Amino acid sequence: xxxxxxxxxxxxxxxxxxxxxxxxxxxxxxxxxxxxxxxxxxxxxxxxxxxxxxxxxxxxxxxxxxxxxxxxxxxxxxxx
Amino acid sequence: xxxxxxxxxxxxxxxxxxxxxxxxxxxxxxxxxxxxxxxxxxxxxxxxxxxxxxxxxxxxxxxxxxxxxxxxxxxxxxxxxxxxxxxxxxxxxxxxxxxxxxxxxxxxxxxxxxxxxxxxxxxxxxxxxxxxxxxxxxxxxxxxxxxxxxxxxxxxxxxxxxxxxxxxxxxxxxxxxxxxxxxxxxxxxxxxxxxxxxxxxxxxxxxxxxxxxxxxxxxxxxxxxxxxxxxxxxxxxxxxxxxxxxxxxxxxxxxxxxxxxxxxxxxxxxxxxxxxxxxxxxxxxxxxxxxxxxxxxxxxxxxxxxxxxxxxxxxxxxxxxxxxxxxxxxxxxxxxxxxxxxxxxxxxxxxxxxxxxxxxxxxxxxxxxxxxxxxxxxxxxxxxxxxxxxxxxxxxxxxxxxxxxxx
Numbered sequence: 314x315x316x317x318x319x320x321x322x323x324x325x326x327x328x329x330x331x332x333x334x335x336x337x338x339x340x341x342x343x344x345x346x347x348x349x350x351x352x353x354x355x356x357x358x359x360x361x362x363x364x365x366x367x368x369x370x371x372x373x374x375x376x377x378x379x380x381x382x383x384x385x386x387x388x389x390x391x392x393x
Numbered sequence: 394x395x396x397x398x399x400x401x402x403x404x405x406x407x408x409x410x411x412x413x414x415x416x417x418x419x420x421x422x423x424x425x426x427x428x429x430x431x432x433x434x435x436x437x438x439x440x441x442x443x444x445x446x447x448x449x450x451x452x453x454x455x456x457x458x459x460x461x462x463x464x465x466x467x468x469x470x471x472x473x474x475x476x477x478x479x480x481x482x483x484x485x486x487x488x489x490x491x492x493x494x495x496x497x498x499x500x501x502x503x504x505x506x507x508x509x510x511x512x513x514x515x516x517x518x519x520x521x522x523x524x525x526x527x528x529x530x531x532x533x534x535x536x537x538x539x540x541x542x543x544x545x546x547x548x549x550x551x552x553x554x555x556x557x558x559x560x561x562x563x564x565x566x567x568x569x570x571x572x573x574x575x576x577x578x579x580x581x582x583x584x585x586x587x588x589x590x591x592x593x594x595x596x597x598x599x600x601x602x603x604x605x606x607x608x609x610x611x612x613x614x615x616x617x618x619x620x621x622x623x624x625x626x627x628x629x630x631x632x633x634x635x636x637x638x639x640x641x642x643x644x645x646x647x648x649x650x651x652x653x654x655x656x657x658x659x660x661x662x663x664x665x666x667x668x669x670x671x672x673x674x675x676x677x678x679x680x681x682x683x684x685x686x687x688x689x690x691x692x693x694x695x696x697x698x699x700x701x702x703x704x705x706x707x708x709x710x711x712x713x714x715x716x717x718x719x720x721x722x723x724x725x726x727x728x729x730x731x732x733x734x735x736x737x738x739x740x741x742x743x744x745x746x747x748x749x750x751x752x753x754x755x756x757x758x759x760x761x762x763x764x765x766x767x768x769x770x771x772x773x774x775x776x777x778x779x780x781x782x783x784x785x786x787x788x789x790x791x792x793x794x795x796x797x798x799x800x
Contacts, residue, residue, distance in 0.1 A: 318421050320694075322679060347421045348404070350677060357677060359421050384680050386421050388696025390580045391523040391548065391573060392593055393501075393628055393689025393738070393767075 315366040319373070322382040323356040332376055333358065340364065340372035359386055396433040397457035400424040400598050403700060411457070413515050413595040423696060424598045426457045434646050439617055442609075442648075449503055449606040455642060456507055457602050463509035463539040467502040468606055470494045472614040472762070477730040478743070482750045486760045488620070490611055491733055493768035497534050497558070499527040499689075499736075500632065500766040504603030505592060509535040511599040512590030518542060522592040523580040525688045526555035527767055532592055533562035544589065548576050554771045573683070573693075593629075597696075604632040608639020611762055612649050619644070619652040621759040622710070624746050626738045626766055627658040627667055628690035630701030636764070637704045656710035657754070658701060659745035661685035661720065661737075667698045671705055671712035678702060686717045686775050687737040689767055711754055715744035723747060724769065724776055734769035742766075 321333070328351060337344045342364035349358040362369050377383050400409040404422035415424060437454045445451030449468025471491045479487035492500040505528070512520055519542040522532045529545040536543035543564035547556070549571070560566050569576045584594040592600055612619055619640045627633045637656055643649045660668040663685035670678045678698035683691035695701070705712055715723070724740035726747075727733050735743075742763050749755050769776070785791040 318416070347419065357679075361421070382680060384694045385577060385581045387415065387581060387594060388629060388698070389573075389577055389692045389694045390584070390593060391525060391546075391576050392528045392692065393525050 314363060315369055317362045317369050317373075318386040319360065319362065320384045320386050321358045321360070321376065322384070323351070323358075324380055325354040327380055328353065328356050330379075332379060332381060333360070336372050336376055340368045340375065342368055342372045395457050395459050396428045396430070396454065397426050398429045399427050401427045413511075413517075413590065415595055415597040423700075426598050426602055428455075428457075430642075430645055437646055437648065439613075439648055442613065449506065449603070449610070452606050452609045455605065455609065455646075457599055458507060458510045458514065460510065460514050462506060463513060463535050464506055465496040465502060465534055465538050467495050467506050469610060472611060473731065475731050475763075478727065481726065481730055482747055483757055484746075484750055484755065484759070484761055485757050487746075488611075488615070488760070488762045489731060489733065490607065490762055490764045492607065492764065492766045493733065493735060493739075497527070497530045498768035498771065499531065500604065500607065500764075501527045501531040502534075503606050504600040504631075505531040505535050507603035508590070508592045508596040508600035509539055509541070511596055513539055513541070515590065517588070517590035519544065519587075519589040520592060521545065521584070521587070521589040523547075523576060525551055525691070526558070526771060527689055528592070529559045529564075529566075530555070530562070533559050533564035536564060537562045546576060546580050546583070548573055552772060552774065554773070558771055573691075601631050601635055601697075604635035605639035605642065607632070607764065608636040609643060611636075612640060612643050615760070615762075617649050619649055619654045620762040621653070622655045622657060622755055622761040623764070624657045624659055624742055624749070624761065625764040626687075626690050626742050627660055627695075627701055628664075628692040629695045630667060630697030630699075632766070633658050633701045634697055634704050637708065654708060656704050656708040657745070657749060658705050658710070658712045659742045660712065660714050661687040661690060661741050662714040662716045664691045664693060665714045666693060666695055667701050667705075668712035668714045670698070670702055676702070685720075685737075687720060687741050688772070689736060689738045690741065711749065713745035713749050715741045715748070719744040719748075721776060725779065727765070728769075733765060735765045736767040736769050736772050737775060738767055739765040739769070
C-alpha cells in the first residue's frame with residue numbers, strides 16, 4: 314500500500330460535485346482530509362490518499378481530468 | 394551545543410523530536426525548529442558574536458546544529474550603502490545586502506550549510522535536491538566538502554551555464570525529461586523512497602534556519618538595529634519568513650531593540666502566487682504555472698506561501714510584482730549604479746523597489762535594505778544585448794574616430 318499527500322484546488326463549477334467520494338469509490342483509494350477551506354465559489358482540500366500505487370495514479374489522473382488542480386502538499390520541491 | 398528544542402507544526406502546534414521530517418503527521422503543515430530561548434539568552438551577546446568567525450557560523454548559538462559545520466566559507470557578505478541607486482530612486486538610506494558573494498554565488502549556501510551539517514549529524518551519507526540551478530550547485534559543493542554523495546535533479550531545460558556550475562562539484566546530475574510538474578512529482582516520490590538527506594524535503598526545517606543569518610548579519614552590520622523596511626525576493630516563501638524570524642529572534646534575545654520592520658516581498662509577475670494573494674486580500678495562496686525569466690524564483694506552489702503572506706501583512710509591509718521587461722531594466726540599473734551584476738531575481742527586487750518607491754510605499758528617509766540573493770554571470774544570456782563594442786583597427790586614428798575625438 315502507498316500513501317500520497319496532496320492538495321486539491323476546486324474551481325467554482327466543481328465545488329458542489331462529490332469528487333472526493335467518487336475518487337475513493339471508483340479507484341479503491343482511502344481519502345483522509347486533514348485541512349480544507351471550501352466556499353460557494355472555490356475550495357481547497359489537503360488530504361492523504363492510501364491505496365495501491367497504480368490506483369492512486371489513476372485516481373489522480375481522473376480527478377485532474379475533471380478540472381481539479383492537484384499539487385503535492387509539500388509545495389514545489391524544485392527550487393531555484 | 395545547540396539550543397534547538399523540538400520541531401513544531403506551524404499550523405496546529407504539534408511538536409516532534411529533532412529528526413529528519415518536514416510535515417506534521419496530523420495536518421500535513423510545515424514544521425519549524427523551536428529553541429530554548431531562555432537558555433540561549435544566557436550565552437549569546439553582541440561581544441561574543443562580534444569576536445566569532447567572519448562567516449554565517451558566527452551565529453552558531455542561534456542555529457540548530459550540534460556538530461562541526463559543513464562550511465564552504467559562507468556568509469558575512471557585504472552590506473553596502475547604495476547611494477547611487479538611492480539617488481536614482483529617491484531613497485536616502487538605501488542599503489544592499491550583496492549575497493551574490495557566497496562561495497557558489499547565491500544565498501542558498503546559507504540554508505544548505507545548515508542542512509548539510511544536520512544531514513551528517515543524522516547519519517546520512519547522501520545529499521539530494523531538485524533545482525533549476527543555484528540550490529543544486531550549493532548542494533553539490535557542500536556534499537563535496539563533506540565527502541558525501543550528491544544526487545541533484547534538474548529539469549531538462551536548465552541553461553548550460555548552470556549545468557557547468559553544478560557538474561564541476563561532481564554530483565550525480567540527473568536531468569529529467571518532462572514538465573516542471575513532472576520533475577516535482579518524481580522528486581516527491583524519490584524523496585519518500587530513498588534514505589537520502591533531501592535538502593528541501595526531509596531536511597527542510599533545518600535548511601530554513603540557515604536563512605535567518607541574513608537577518609542576523611544585516612542587523613549586526615547596521616550597528617545592531619533592524620531596518621525600517623526590507624525588500625526580498627520570494628519563491629517558496631522560506632527565506633522571506635526567515636529574514637523576519639532572524640530579526641525577531643535578535644529582538645527577543647535583547648540584542649537589538651524591538652523591531653518595527655516592514656517586510657515587502659518581490660515576485661516575478663509570471664510567478665506571483667503570494668503577491669496575487671496579497672493583492673486579493675485572501676489567506677489562501679492559489680498555485681500558478683510559472684512563466685518568467687527569473688527562473689530562480691519560479692515556484693508556482695510555494696510551500697511557505699501562507700506564512701510569507703502573514704509576515705508581509707503583520708509587518709505592515711507589502712508585495713509587488715515585476716514584469717520580465719522591468720526585471721531586465723532593473724538588472725542593468727543595479728549594475729550601472731552600484732557595480733553589482735545580479736541574476737534576474739536581483740532585477741525583480743530592484744524593479745519592485747523602484748515601483749514601490751514611486752508609489753509612496755517606501756519613504757525617502759526609511760532605512761531600507763534590499764536583498765540581492767544570486768549572481769548574474771550564470772544566466773548572462775538574458776542581458777546579452779548590452780554587448781555593443783566599438784570595433785576599431787589597431788591604431789590611434791581608428792580609436793579616436795570611434796570615440797568621436799577631433800584630432
